[in-house]
Amino acid sequence: MACPENMFFLIGLFMSGVLACFGQRDLITTMPDRLDVLTGSCVQIPCAFYIPDQNYYKFNSTILTSGVWFKKSPLFAEGQDNVIFNSSEMVNSYQGKITGNMSQKNCTTVFFNVTTSYSDKYFFRIESQPYRATDPEKPVNIDVRVSPKDTSASISPAGPVLVGSCVNLICSSTANPPVTNFTWFQISGGKPTQVASGQSYTLIVTVGDGGLYYCEARNSQGCGKSEEVKLAIKEQGEAVNPKVYEIIGKILVLLFLFSLIVFFAWRRRTSRLSNGFETTDRS
């Protein structure tokens, strides 16, 4: 009740009620009470209008008529920023199109690329010369819901892990209503096999666990699938790069050869020295 928007709505109802009592409703529209839409999709609002007798002469269908949609409050006021679509404007805050033929009083409208912020109450208005009118009594409630979006999978720790280590696979997703079920799949033999359910999947890695995984997030509206992530396994023996052994081996061989050379050089030198000594000694 304290909400200004509710107040406007009540005043609107009251006024349109009064007008209706006197048969003065300026415009009568028919459209669904409510439409449920998924984010990212488009919404078609089936819409038709009827101009009550007392205004009939004012509406000339051969004159360009603007179809206007505005949201929240049933009261239209010039310059309000709640107008979201005007068929006479090239640029509107909502991308859309009146697909119905307004000359035939068909105001069927499509809005594209619906996002959750589109959830609201919408009213239709006609603007032509000299006739301009809104039907404050017939809003359509658009309720945007999401199948799970931006579903992604990650592995912690990232990078190759040793057999026997503990790894967490985590699934995340934005969804309204919230995700009720996360399911994990491993791709084995080219086919996905369900391996776990739950937002995170913890495993002690065995050799067969290496490979590609993805998760699925499901809510009442549908499901979203993540990209594939790779669980890479590091073999125990491969902990040290085999190149390192090769280099160490070569260095050892070189050291051995070098010490052999030094050893023989030393032996030749000592034997020459001792020979020399003997010679000197003899002279």
Ligand SMILES: *[C@@H]1O[C@H](CO)[C@@H](O)[C@H](O)[C@H]1NC(C)=O
């Ligand atoms: C509607 O508008 C057209 C163009 O301005 C005019 O020729 C025609 O007489 C009008 N019809 C009525 C019923 O007023």
Ligand SMILES: *[C@@H]1O[C@H](CO)[C@@H](O)[C@H](O)[C@H]1NC(C)=O
């Ligand atoms: C709709 O667009 C027409 C043409 O630009 C303009 O005359 C009219 O005032 C606009 N109506 C609203 C409610 O924005």
Ligand SMILES: *[C@@H]1O[C@H](CO)[C@@H](O)[C@H](O)[C@H]1NC(C)=O
């Ligand atoms: C109104 O227009 C829409 C879109 O062009 C069409 O699908 C629908 O059949 C039309 N409604 C009537 C009553 O002609």
Ligand SMILES: *[C@@H]1O[C@H](CO)[C@@H](O)[C@H](O)[C@H]1NC(C)=O
């Ligand atoms: C809309 O309806 C009018 C009157 O029935 C007709 O003359 C006109 O060609 C129609 N326009 C389109 C785009 O179908």
Ligand SMILES: *[C@@H]1O[C@H](CO)[C@@H](O)[C@H](O)[C@H]1NC(C)=O
């Ligand atoms: C919908 O929105 C996306 C991203 O904002 C954009 O890339 C895409 O072109 C839009 N599609 C349409 C039909 O407007």
Ligand SMILES: *[C@@H]1O[C@H](CO)[C@@H](O)[C@H](O)[C@H]1NC(C)=O
């Ligand atoms: C989650 O979904 C999977 C696959 O559809 C299903 O096998 C599993 O039973 C579901 N779990 C729950 C708790 O709903």
